[in-house]
Structure formats: structure tokens, C-alpha cells
Amino acid sequence: MATISGGSNRLGWNNALNSARWSVQCGAVLGVLLTSACSMPNTAKPPVLGPDEGQTQTRMPPVAPMTAPTAPTPLATQLTPLPGPAPYAAPQDTAATHNVTLGTGANITVIGSSGNDVITVGAPTQSVIAGTGKSTVNVPAYLASAKVVGRSPAKTTLHIITPGTAALSDEDSNITVKLTPGTNNLSLGQGANITAVGTPGTDAITVGAPTQSVIAGSGTDTVNASSDLAGVKVVGHGQAVTTLVITTGGNATLNNADSNLTVVLNGGAGGPSFHDRPTALHPHAWRKARPAKHWHVAAKASPVRHGAHGLACPPTSTPAPGLK
Known part of the structure; x- marks a missing residue:
């Protein structure tokens, strides 16, 4: 194994170490730059992760498509109109109770209210016009x-x-007539829509218009009506105490609402008359001085009413001979 020694070998090792150190430093710097470059987003094309990279891909929610803009709501429809002025309401009568006595003054007219009015009349020329409430006159x-x-x-x-x-005015109308118990003789006149109510006493009531009516009391009541007014409504209290007297002859038709009464025909063609009474109750003597048209033949004994000829009725005597 060779041993490197000397200055030249030391210089070579130094150069080699310096080269390696520079390479390491440059690689580290280059790695940092590469890492920074890879972490920066690509505005042109976003990175797509592969399926083998072991990471979950996060996707953005879909963007709704844009629609055409709608027209703005007119301002006039967004405003609530102000309420109009309240209509004028005339003041109404207070439903109070009035108790008025008219005294004896002449030509006084009272106009009733919407309440309860009690008005006492004190003169024949006074009058009352009832209001919308209940009125008692x-x-x-x-x-x-x-x-x-x-x-x-x-x-x-x-x-x-x-x-x-008592006799009502022909101008009366739309009233109920209430009597005081006792003996009453009431004439309803010719007013329209008048109802008379009887009492426990004795009442005679004469009707004068077809729209009038009578409700009898528990006493003895007699309702008088001409044949053309026999159709007035008469409600009796019982046949024994309520009588409808038809005072004239002719056609008569009763009201379908009539009940509990007795109808008496008086003055009709078949009704009683003075000439039908017995002779003993109404005697007449034959008088020579009477004109021929007043003479009575012996075969006709029907009497005539007292005073019908303007002559007194002397005692009965035999007709004079030769009279016709």
C-alpha cells in the first residue's frame, strides 16, 4: 500500500476537499432553489397529482353558470301608498230615553229619536212623528x-x-193603539197599518181601512166593519166574547188569519130590519088624509118605521071602507 507523503500530496488532498466542499454547498443551494421553484403555483396550468403519489386530491366546487340579469323592480311598486283621508261621518243620535210632556200649546210637532221616547200630548193640534227607536205617545x-x-x-x-x-186622525199610520180597561168606543179612522189591542173591559172598535187589524182583549169586544172592509184581520179571544159585525150588505170576504170570533151580519139583504118586526111591536093606523102612495091595503100588514112619513103613529084601528 503506497503512502502519499510530501507537499505535493498534501496539496492534492486539499484541492480535493475544497472541490467536494464546494460541490456540497452548491448542491445544497441548488436543492433549495429547486424546492422553491416547485412550491410556487403555476398560473398557466395547476399541477395534477398522480394516483400513485398517495395523496388525496382536493377539487373546487363547480361554479354556477351566470344567468341574464333581471330588470330592477320599479320604485313605485316598492312604496306603500299613504292612507286616504277618513270620510266624514255625521254624528248619530244617542240611544237615550226621553220623557216629554207637550203641555197645552197649539200647533206643536215632536220628532222622535233613535232611543226610547215617551211623549204626552196635551192639545188636539199637536202631532208626533216617531223616530227610529221605540216611541210611546x-x-x-x-x-x-x-x-x-x-x-x-x-x-x-x-x-x-x-x-x-176616541176617534183617531185619518193621518195616523204605522201604530199600535193600546186602550185603557173600561168601556171604550174607538174609531180607527182611515189611517194605514194600524193595530188596535182590546182590554179586559168592554170595547167597541170600528175599522176604517183594509190594512188595519184588531187583537181582541179578554173582555167583551165588538169589531165593526163594512162589507168591503170585512177582510181586516181580527184575532178574537173567544167566540163568546169577540164579535165581528159586518155593518153593511154586499160581498164580504174575511181574512184568512181571523180566529176565535163570532161573525154577525147586520144590515144586509137577509139581516133584520124594522119591517120584519112583529106588528104588535110597531102598530100603524090607517089615516084617511095620507096620500095614496102611503096607503096600506089590508092584505099588506107590514109596518113602517116611526116617523118615516113625518106623521105620528096612532093606535091601531080597522081600515076605513073603500080605502085602497
Whole structure:
């Protein structure tokens, strides 16, 4: 084995070591540069990892395609319109209770309210026009002719606060007439939509228009109607106490709503008359001074009414001979 000695060999080893050291240093520097270059992203083409490199590939989520831009919503539809001004509302009547006495002044008219009104009439020229509420008009029998215009028979009542004879105004309408128990003789006039209510007393009620009606009380009630007004509604309290008297002859048709009453035909062609009464109850003597048209032949004994000829009725006597 040769041994290297001397200065030339030492110089050679030094040169060799220096070359190796430089190579190592240059390789380290070159490795750093290569590593830096590989770690920098490639903007042109991203690196693709192979399947054998043992790494999981991370992919970016797909990008949604762009759509055409939509038109912007008009500003006018985004604004909420301001509310308009509230409509004017007229003040309404307060549903209060009024109790008014009219005194005895003349030509006074009262207009009712939407509440409960109680109005007392004190003169025949006073009048009441009912409001939309319930109204009660109080009148004594002798002032029943005061004008009362109701809202409806269910809402407006004409209360005759004293018994006796009472006659309503022909201008009355849309009312219910309430009587005071006692003896009453009521004429409803010719007003429309009037209902009379009887009492436990004795009531005679005369109707005057086809839209009137009578509801009898528990007392003795007589309803008088002409044949053309026999169709008024009469609801009786019982046949023994409620009577509908048809006061004139002619055609008469009762209302289908009638009930519990007795109908009496008075003054018709088949009704009783003075000439049908027995002779003993109404005697007439033959008078010579009577004109021929007033003479009665012996075969005709039918009497005539007292005063029909303007003559007194003397006692019965035998007809004079020769009279015809």
C-alpha cells in the first residue's frame, strides 16, 4: 500500500476537499432553489397529482353558470301608498230615553229619536212623528185625534190613557193603539197599518181601512166593519166574547188569519130590519088624509118605521071602507 507523503500530496488532498466542499454547498443551494421553484403555483396550468403519489386530491366546487340579469323592480311598486283621508261621518243620535210632556200649546210637532221616547200630548193640534227607536205617545180619549205617524206598529204605540169615546186622525199610520180597561168606543179612522189591542173591559172598535187589524182583549169586544172592509184581520179571544159585525150588505170576504170570533151580519139583504118586526111591536093606523102612495091595503100588514112619513103613529084601528 503506497503512502502519499510530501507537499505535493498534501496539496492534492486539499484541492480535493475544497472541490467536494464546494460541490456540497452548491448542491445544497441548488436543492433549495429547486424546492422553491416547485412550491410556487403555476398560473398557466395547476399541477395534477398522480394516483400513485398517495395523496388525496382536493377539487373546487363547480361554479354556477351566470344567468341574464333581471330588470330592477320599479320604485313605485316598492312604496306603500299613504292612507286616504277618513270620510266624514255625521254624528248619530244617542240611544237615550226621553220623557216629554207637550203641555197645552197649539200647533206643536215632536220628532222622535233613535232611543226610547215617551211623549204626552196635551192639545188636539199637536202631532208626533216617531223616530227610529221605540216611541210611546200618551193621549186621553178626547185628544186621540192628535196626529201620530209611527215608524211601525211594532215600534210606535199610541196609548189612550183614559177610557171613553176616541176617534183617531185619518193621518195616523204605522201604530199600535193600546186602550185603557173600561168601556171604550174607538174609531180607527182611515189611517194605514194600524193595530188596535182590546182590554179586559168592554170595547167597541170600528175599522176604517183594509190594512188595519184588531187583537181582541179578554173582555167583551165588538169589531165593526163594512162589507168591503170585512177582510181586516181580527184575532178574537173567544167566540163568546169577540164579535165581528159586518155593518153593511154586499160581498164580504174575511181574512184568512181571523180566529176565535163570532161573525154577525147586520144590515144586509137577509139581516133584520124594522119591517120584519112583529106588528104588535110597531102598530100603524090607517089615516084617511095620507096620500095614496102611503096607503096600506089590508092584505099588506107590514109596518113602517116611526116617523118615516113625518106623521105620528096612532093606535091601531080597522081600515076605513073603500080605502085602497
